[in-house]
Amino acid sequence: xxxxxxxxxxxxxxxxxxxxxxxxxxxxxxxxxxxxxxxxxxxxxxxxxxxxxxxxxxxxxxxxxxxxxxxxxxxxxxxxxxxxxxxxxxxxxxxxxxxxxxxxxxxxxxxxxxxxxxxxxxxxxxxxxxxxxxxxxxxxxxxxxxxxxxxxxxxxxxxxxxxxxxxxxxxxxxxxxxxxxxxxxxxxxxxxxxxxxxxxxxxxxxxxxxxxxxxxxxxxxxxxxxxxxxxx
Numbered sequence: 001x002x003x004x005x006x007x008x009x010x011x012x013x014x015x016x017x018x019x020x021x022x023x024x025x026x027x028x029x030x031x032x033x034x035x036x037x038x039x040x041x042x043x044x045x046x047x048x049x050x051x052x053x054x055x056x057x058x059x060x061x062x063x064x065x066x067x068x069x070x071x072x073x074x075x076x077x078x079x080x081x082x083x084x085x086x087x088x089x090x091x092x093x094x095x096x097x098x099x100x101x102x103x104x105x106x107x108x109x110x111x112x113x114x115x116x117x118x119x120x121x122x123x124x125x126x127x128x129x130x131x132x133x134x135x136x137x138x139x140x141x142x143x144x145x146x147x148x149x150x151x152x153x154x155x156x157x158x159x160x161x162x163x164x165x166x167x168x169x170x171x172x173x174x175x176x177x178x179x180x181x182x183x184x185x186x187x188x189x190x191x192x193x194x195x196x197x198x199x200x201x202x203x204x205x206x207x208x209x210x211x212x213x214x215x216x217x218x219x220x221x222x223x224x225x226x227x228x229x230x231x232x
Contacts, residue, residue, distance in 0.1 A: 013026060014026060040156055063101070067093075067101075068096075068097050071096055071097065072089075075093055078134055078181070078184075079092065079131050079134060079135075081129070081130065081131050082118070082121065082131055083121075086117065086121070087117050088114050088117035088121070088131075091110050091111075091113045091114035091117060092114045095107050095110040095111045095114055095135075096138065096142065098110060099139065099142035099143070099144065100144065100145055101145060101146060102145065102146040102147060102148040102149075107139070107142075111139050114135055115132060115135065118131050118135065119132070130187075130188050130191060133184065133187070134184050134188075137181075137183070137184050138181075140180070141173065141176035141179070141180040142173065142177060143170070143173045144169055144170065144173045145166075145170060146166065147165060147166065150165055151163055
């Protein structure tokens with residue numbers, strides 16, 4: 001769906017530019033945007049490598065494990081259907097800890113492993129379980145203490161104070177996480193009030209004659225044999 005949306009914007013842009021006679025401006029903007037993107041990416045490499053290295057040192061020093069211990073009561077509250085000693089709990093705590101520290105590269109594989117473990121607990125494999133929806137919401141609107149990527153972009157564009165967004169980013173992610181938790185709990189309550197879906201009826205066996213016979217008499221009823229004397 002996203003690909004079709006971008007394709008729509010690109011086509012509309014070219015159509016409008018051609019109608020106004022500014023097709024050269026669109027071509028120039030596309031080339032300038034590609035050049036600027038490459039420049040920004042090269043500028044971010046050194047900054048991101050530095051921050052990822054710092055976070056890796058924190059991870060090796062056991063900071064993620066300490067944060068995970070602090071998050072255990074919160075995880076138990078947010079995921080009541082997951083058993084206490086299930087492997088999914090460890091992956092969930094590692095995912096949340098990495099997101100808090102801005103370690104997106106480390107959070108992604110942990111989130112995938114957590115989803116795989118939650119799928120094993122899911123009774124309906126075709127529908128996401130409430131725990132899986134909760135993890136997705138928290139992973140999308142996670143509290144971030146250090147917005148590494150945004151700081152790196154601001155440094156690349158010569159910001160006077162690249163880290164001044166830390167406070168506002170922390171506040172914004174707290175609000176988004178709180179909103180995600182509230183909506184998730186509301187949907188959980190609505191989902192719990194719905195009656196369970198009836199199990200599918202087993203397929204009937206036999207031909208049309210067996211079906212007609214089954215409709216004409218109750219099941220498990222004895223079949224009476226008519227003798228010759230009764231016929232006369």
